[in-house]
Amino acid sequence: MNSVNKLVLLGTGLIGGSFALALKRAGRVGKVVGVGRNPDNLQRALQLRVIDEASSDAAAAVQGADLVLLATPVGQMGRLMTQIAPHLPTGCIVTDGGSTKQDVAALFRAHLPQHLLYCVPGHPIAGSELSGAAAAQYGLYEGRRVVLTPLAESNPGAVATVRALWEACGANVYEMDAAEHDGIFAAVSHVPHLLAFSYMNAVLDRRNAAACLDFAASGFRDFTRIAGSHPDMWRDIALANRDAILADLKANAAQLQHVIELVEGGDSNGLTSYIERASAARSSWGRG
Ligand SMILES: NC(=O)C1=CN([C@@H]2O[C@H](COP(=O)(O)OP(=O)(O)OC[C@H]3O[C@@H](n4cnc5c(N)ncnc54)[C@H](O)[C@@H]3O)[C@@H](O)[C@H]2O)C=CC1
Numbered sequence: 001m002n003s004v005n006k007l008v009l010l011g012t013g014l015i016g017g018s019f020a021l022a023l024k025r026a027g028r029v030g031k032v033v034g035v036g037r038n039p040d041n042l043q044r045a046l047q048l049r050v051i052d053e054a055s056s057d058a059a060a061a062v063q064g065a066d067l068v069l070l071a072t073p074v075g076q077m078g079r080l081m082t083q084i085a086p087h088l089p090t091g092c093i094v095t096d097g098g099s100t101k102q103d104v105a106a107l108f109r110a111h112l113p114q115h116l117l118y119c120v121p122g123h124p125i126a127g128s129e130l131s132g133a134a135a136a137q138y139g140l141y142e143g144r145r146v147v148l149t150p151l152a153e154s155n156p157g158a159v160a161t162v163r164a165l166w167e168a169c170g171a172n173v174y175e176m177d178a179a180e181h182d183g184i185f186a187a188v189s190h191v192p193h194l195l196a197f198s199y200m201n202a203v204l205d206r207r208n209a210a211a212c213l214d215f216a217a218s219g220f221r222d223f224t225r226i227a228g229s230h231p232d233m234w235r236d237i238a239l240a241n242r243d244a245i246l247a248d249l250k251a252n253a254a255q256l257q258h259v260i261e262l263v264e265g266g267d268s269n270g271l272t273s274y275i276e277r278a279s280a281a282r283s284s285w286g287r288g
């Protein structure tokens with residue numbers, strides 16, 4: 001499939017909306033139907049021409065579809081799969097943009113067992129702290145990575161189609177095992193978000209929180225940007241990737257304990273080497 005005749009977004013927000021916009025610009029999609037629960041958000045998506053039709057009924061929307069993208073928080077995906085299962089056309093490819101992959105694979109197996117040939121889990125490594133259809137952008141996936149974690153049952157043709165569509169959005173596509181995916185993204189995405197929420201709450205707990213926020217500068221802005229992310233999305237990620245996240249959170253707690261000891265002990269050399277190691281790695285990251 002080079003082009004999609006009817007794309008259905010189950011969840012019409014930043015990730016689904018940006019996928020639709022990029023495919024439209026690439027001339028790779030006919031009609032886009034956006035499914036959602038929030039009428040104002042769907043209205044905005046129509047106004048911005050992110051979607052061509054809006055629906056609150058996932059089962060009705062997938063009729064006649066050749067591609068379905070699940071793009072809600074991962075905790076909603078199972079119930080949407082149950083709703084669409086009896087109505088999915090044979091051969092309709094079902095993919096997703098969820099941030100966790102072992103749970104989504106398990107959901108596909110549990111809720112779409114007759115359709116696994118056409119199920120292709122995926123994760124675009126692009127986004128922001130913004131959400132909703134109004135945040136959708138044409139160029140979001142340009143030059144960014146997308147990780148696919150195909151099921152053993154996924155038909156190679158369906159995987160190739162999903163790959164080609166993400167490439168049409170300007171993305172570079174990689175394939176990976178779902179467990180490896182969840183370990184990597186616990187470390188570089190899920191735990192950093194939880195640390196940002198935790199740090200922000202620590203500031204809010206201070207007696208002089210308002211003054212702290214008033215005087216905070218760009219370091220604070222950089223460090224806390226992702227603390228503005230959507231609560232439902234990040235609650236679902238934390239619950240879905242629990243084991244990998246807990247292991248990394250505990251490793252981070254040990255690092256924090258080490259810093260406490262260096263500061264408490266007035267260990268100047270220890271602090272210098274501790275900071276140097278992180279600083280050198282952060283400065284060279286992304287240069288390769
Ligand atoms: N925000 C980001 O930077 C990234 C997010 N992701 C993943 O993509 C998925 C979507 O995230 P965003 O687009 O950022 O979220 P979003 O909040 O912008 O959009 C999600 C939409 O789904 C709707 N929704 C929620 N439950 C629903 C249901 N049961 N039926 C129909 N619609 C429902 C919401 O009303 C919302 O409009 C999540 O699974 C997230 O983990 C992946 C990569 C990056």
Ligand SMILES: O=C(O)C(=O)Cc1ccc(O)cc1
Binds near residue numbers: 125126127
């Ligand atoms: O806001 C940011 O910079 C992000 O890190 C966006 C993001 C959030 C979740 C993902 O699964 C992938 C990317």
